[in-house]
Amino acid sequence: MKKIAVVIMFFSFCGGSDETIEPLTTTTTSTASTTITDEDTTTISTTSTTNTDEDTTTTSTTDTQSINDDCPEKLLFDTPVDLNLVTSILYPGQIRANYFKPHGGFRFDGLGDNNNKITVKIPIDSFLVLGSRYVVEGQVQYMFEFNTACNVKFRLDHLLVLSPKLQEIADNLPAPKEGETRTTNLENVEFLKGEVIATEVGILNNVFVDFGIYDYRKENEASKTSELVKSFGYEIAKHAVCWFDWLTPNDEEIVRNLPPSGNDGSSSEYCKNN
Numbered sequence: 001m002k003k004i005a006v007v008i009m010f011f012s013f014c015g016g017s018d019e020t021i022e023p024l025t026t027t028t029t030s031t032a033s034t035t036i037t038d039e040d041t042t043t044i045s046t047t048s049t050t051n052t053d054e055d056t057t058t059t060s061t062t063d064t065q066s067i068n069d070d071c072p073e074k075l076l077f078d079t080p081v082d083l084n085l086v087t088s089i090l091y092p093g094q095i096r097a098n099y100f101k102p103h104g105g106f107r108f109d110g111l112g113d114n115n116n117k118i119t120v121k122i123p124i125d126s127f128l129v130l131g132s133r134y135v136v137e138g139q140v141q142y143m144f145e146f147n148t149a150c151n152v153k154f155r156l157d158h159l160l161v162l163s164p165k166l167q168e169i170a171d172n173l174p175a176p177k178e179g180e181t182r183t184t185n186l187e188n189v190e191f192l193k194g195e196v197i198a199t200e201v202g203i204l205n206n207v208f209v210d211f212g213i214y215d216y217r218k219e220n221e222a223s224k225t226s227e228l229v230k231s232f233g234y235e236i237a238k239h240a241v242c243w244f245d246w247l248t249p250n251d252e253e254i255v256r257n258l259p260p261s262g263n264d265g266s267s268s269e270y271c272k273n274n
Contacts, residue, residue: 071150071217077123077243078193079251080156080211081106085118088261092212092240093222093229093269096262100228102240102270103155103212107261108202116160116207120198124148127188128166133173134181137203142170143181143210146191151217154243157210161200212236213243226269242271 085108090096092104108118130145143157144166162170169189174182191197201209216239222229223238244255260266 068149071152074246075124075148075150075152076248077154077213077246078121079247079255080120080123081108081118081209083251083254083258085111086255086258088259089255090208090210090261091264091266091268091271092243093226093237093271094264094267095228096264100232100237102214102229102232102234102237103157103210104243105157105208105210105261108207111207114204116200116202116204118199118201118207118209119196120156120159120201120209122146122191122193122195122197123154125191125193126154127190128169128186129153129188130183131170131173131186132181132183133170133176135176135178138178139203140176141203142166142198143183144197147188151215153214153216153239155210155212155214156197158202158208159198159200160202161198163195163197163199165195166197211243213241213246214239215241220270222269228269240270242268244271 086106087109088107090101090103090105090107093100093102095101111117126146126148128144129147132143134141134143139160141157142159142162143155144159145153145155147153169186173184201207214236219238220229220241222240229237244252247255
């Protein structure tokens with residue numbers, strides 16, 4: 001059995017990034033799922049329990065997925081956006097808008113008024129596993145998490161206009177509310193590298209997209225040495241990486257030569273040795 005969990009979380013938005021505060025409500029529904037593996041894969045079952053406050057329920061979820069044992073240390077990702085349009089880079093693992101952000105992202109300034117037209121593509125073959133939709137400044141925003149066969153996940157957030165394929169999935173997510181998001185575990189839907197998933201991003205006249213890569217095969221070094229990561233309180237920070245290192249060589253060079261965004265600069269708990 002695969003259980004689909006819906007978790008309500010509050011987010012704080014400012015300057016091109018999001019912030020999860022704490023889960024408030026959890027509900028679950030169940031659907032049947034069968035996982036078939038071959039000699040090159042291992043079936044991994046994990047069980048997690050969400051404990052919430054007295055106004056909510058406590059639920060357990062069990063998830064089974066196939067993980068390929070024959071994976072490189074670092075996967076090779078294409079950049080999900082056109083780097084010719086990027087004006088600055090949000091570094092992963094830094095304080096932005098008074099909150100620690102495990103993810104980074106891309107900013108697109110100077111596109112003109114009311115122009116949020118940025119195409120977002122899948123950077124590597126993967127499966128959609130998590131999604132949410134929420135409202136910021138009256139505009140519906142979308143976040144999706146994808147997993148690879150190597151249990152290296154990535155997230156794209158602040159998507160504004162989705163592709164028809166992704167919109168059909170998003171229409172089944174809980175109704176969006178201002179300043180509140182529900183993250184919903186989704187059935188594994190395959191997306192191939194280069195597939196368009198969005199054609200507009202960000203908030204009106206504030207054009208950006210968040211991007212993060214998370215290696216769930218191991219905890220990062222910052223989880224052992226960084227007080228910011230240790231105090232963040234969410235598992236995702238222990239698996240976030242300096243995703244510059246995971247890009248194709250040409251894209252990595254371009255990203256490293258782009259200016260860091262805003263006052264946050266190039267500070268990073270994950271890119272310290274880069």
